[in-house]
Amino acid sequence: MVEFDDTFRQHLRELFVWRRDVRRFRTDPLPDGAVERLIETACLSPSVGLSQPWRFVIVDDAARRTAVIDDFRTCNGDALNAYAGERAARYATLKLSGLEQAPGHLAVFADKASDTGHGLGRATMPETTEYSVVAAITAMWLAARAEGIGLGWVSILHPDRIHTILDVPDTWKFIAYLCIGYPEVECDQPELEQAKWEHRRSANEFTLRR
Numbered sequence: 001m002v003e004f005d006d007t008f009r010q011h012l013r014e015l016f017v018w019r020r021d022v023r024r025f026r027t028d029p030l031p032d033g034a035v036e037r038l039i040e041t042a043c044l045s046p047s048v049g050l051s052q053p054w055r056f057v058i059v060d061d062a063a064r065r066t067a068v069i070d071d072f073r074t075c076n077g078d079a080l081n082a083y084a085g086e087r088a089a090r091y092a093t094l095k096l097s098g099l100e101q102a103p104g105h106l107a108v109f110a111d112k113a114s115d116t117g118h119g120l121g122r123a124t125m126p127e128t129t130e131y132s133v134v135a136a137i138t139a140m141w142l143a144a145r146a147e148g149i150g151l152g153w154v155s156i157l158h159p160d161r162i163h164t165i166l167d168v169p170d171t172w173k174f175i176a177y178l179c180i181g182y183p184e185v186e187c188d189q190p191e192l193e194q195a196k197w198e199h200r201r202s203a204n205e206f207t208l209r210r
């Protein structure tokens with residue numbers, strides 16, 4: 001039996017406060033096995049029916065990385081064009097990926113065809129497969145921060161293109177492309193808040209009672 005005391009709870013709260021989506025990475029490499037260790041932690045996450053639908057692809061190949069970066073540039077250009085006026089000008093100033101600097105690239109998929117878990121919990125809500133994978137990514141995000149490692153989620157990508165670039169099974173649904181490395185700076189405020197794109201709101205704005 002493990003007990004968690006007030007000091008631990010305080011540190012855990014600090015971990016949540018100081019976890020960041022990181023786009024600005026130092027280029028020094030991660031220690032050997034760091035990404036594999038984060039994957040092992042992610043695999044402790046809850047999953048619908050214990051289906052463990054997460055699939056991880058460590059992307060080391062330079063040509064594949066370049067193809068992902070090219071796709072990001074295309075998608076980010078399209079995204080910029082969808083805004084107008086002052087919002088477009090502000091969007092243009094944002095740094096929305098650390099793909100070029102991050103020493104680690106990790107793609108995460110949900111295997112929609114796996115029978116692990118025997119369908120439990122998924123009959124009326126098949127999307128719980130994807131939810132399970134997101135739960136694993138969140139665990140990895142926090143575990144990384146606890147080691148001083150930053151993680152940045154990139155979704156400004158075409159899922160079909162990522163499929164082709166990484167040559168993964170058709171039944172895998174693309175969930176996230178993660179940049180992993182040491183952050184240039186630590187901060188307790190989201191970068192999009194610093195850039196005045198959006199601000200964090202208080203929990204009572206999102207909470208109803210019925």
Ligand SMILES: Cc1cc2c(cc1C)N(C[C@H](O)[C@H](O)[C@H](O)COP(=O)(O)O)c1[nH]c(=O)[nH]c(=O)c1N2
Pocket residue numbers: 019020021022023095096097153154155156189190191192193
């Ligand atoms: C599903 C999903 C997808 C994305 C993100 C997050 C999540 C959950 N975020 C990061 C997002 O902008 C960030 O989490 C918020 O701005 C809050 O900042 P902190 O994570 O608290 O630092 C993100 N950030 C970014 O720069 N480029 C991106 O493509 C994405 N995509």
